[in-house]
Amino acid sequence: MSDRATTASDAVAGQWTLMWRRFRRHRLGMIGGVITVLIYLVALFVEFLAPYTPEDYSPSHTYAPPQAIHWFLRTDEGLTFRPHVIGTKSEIDYNSGRRTFVEDPEDIIPIGLFVRGAEYRLFGLIPADRHLFGPVNHGDRVYFAGADRLGRDVLSRTIYASRVSMTIGLIGVAISLVLGLLLGGLSGYLGGWIDVGIQRVIEFMQSLPSIPLWIGLAAAIPPTTSPIQTYFLITVILSVIGWTGLARVVRGRFLALKSEDFVKAARLDGCKTPRILIRHMAPSFLSHMIAVVTLAIPGMIVAETSLSFLGIGLRQPVVSWGVLLQEAQNLRSISAAPWLFTPGLAVVIAVLALNFFGDGLRDAADPHAK
Structure with a gap:
């Protein structure tokens, strides 16, 4: 009886409802989605979550090892x-x-929740400590x-x-999405010499080795460029390289x-090409594009990490x-302080979570999936 009810409800459910129901049955996708949301919440509230500011240092604690948390204290x-x-x-x-x-053993440092520390501005607006x-x-x-x-x-x-690291993936994929939808849509809809020209450009860009291309473009950024401008330029570089696969899809x-x-x-109703592309065709595979974009974010994160690691x-x-x-x-640093690989562990967790999340969305967006 329950299976019949589910089948009947699926028959009248909308596209997004069916996609959500299929996604809920994908366990790894759900786990990846939860972890992804948590990571982005961490990125949103870094000032509140971090015990110290990134510039806060102590010369007497260079390469200090991790300290274990003890929950109980023996007293009189x-x-x-x-x-x-x-x-x-x-x-x-x-x-x-x-x-x-x-x-x-004589130096006991109590720790707690919601403690006072360095002053900061939450979201750049709200003063707090x-x-x-x-x-x-x-x-x-x-x-x-x-x-360190x-x-x-x-x-x-x-x-x-x-x-x-997480926002550079979002911004880079957003730019790639615009380029991919525009050029890929024009190529597929108009065809002819436009299709041939765009496809030859895509093939040329995909034939270039990625790492030397990254190195060449990133090396063109002057060392005197401000951090904000460097952030923007690196995002543009990753987007220029990453839009070709999306355009093919x-x-x-x-x-x-x-x-x-x-x-x-x-x-026949007289709609112009931009309206047909944006208003009629794009929404019909929007769920599929969300899955593709989600799977593209890990590539952006790894690319930024690789470029920055290489200097x-x-x-x-x-x-x-x-x-x-x-x-x-x-x-020497690795042998003396293996905990310096903690950011690498964060990269692995974020990329795996996004890949599982993207796989779940892709399966849920497939209209032929059961």
Whole structure:
């Protein structure tokens, strides 16, 4: 009885309702979607979530190791619930010349939620000094994911870097979507010499090796360019390279749709080409395009990370996952502070979540899926 009811409801349900029902049955897609939303929420509230600012440093804590959280503290009254970390003291190994850190049991640093810390402006507008978690006493230093060579908190910098690395994917894909829809739509709908010309341009761009092309275009950005301008130019570079695959997908869909009856009716009714493309044809495969765009975002994130890691993308003082990974480019840093790979772990989680999310949307958008 329930199967019949479901079938009956599916028969009268709209396209988006059917897509949502199919997506809910895709477990990995749902998990990826939840993680993706959480990551973008982190990128939105970085000032509140990060215990410290990305520029906050402590020269006496260079390459400080991660500190474990202890939930209970033994006192005269017994075992009490009191989240804390054990402080550290540094010692110099004169044989190797390295600073080592050992736990100091007498140094108990209480931690908590909604603690006071560095002042900031939420969304650039609202002044505040509350942070989601961190040391209860403002002057204490706690490193949940270790510190870098300048004594800066790796976790805080990774949280701040999510804003740049995740938004550059959104902006880059948005520009690629506009180019792909425009050129791919014109190519598939008009055909003829326009189709031939656009396809030859796409084939030429796809024949160019990606990494040398990235290096050449990114190296053309002057070193004196401001961080905001560099961010914008890197986004444009990634978009110029990434629109070709999307245009091919759009062209194929338009070739299949231009012979449909509703397109012929719109043409006979006197609708002009832009209106037919935007008002009639594009909405018919909008759900499919959402899935394609979602799968394209991870490529943008990886591309930005690769460029910045090689030193030809974003540069300091911009904080992105690729810029942070520059700290782990030599063997000495890797052996002394493996926690510098924390931004790399963030890249892996974000890319996997977006891929699972995109796979779920693609399957849900397939009208032939069960």
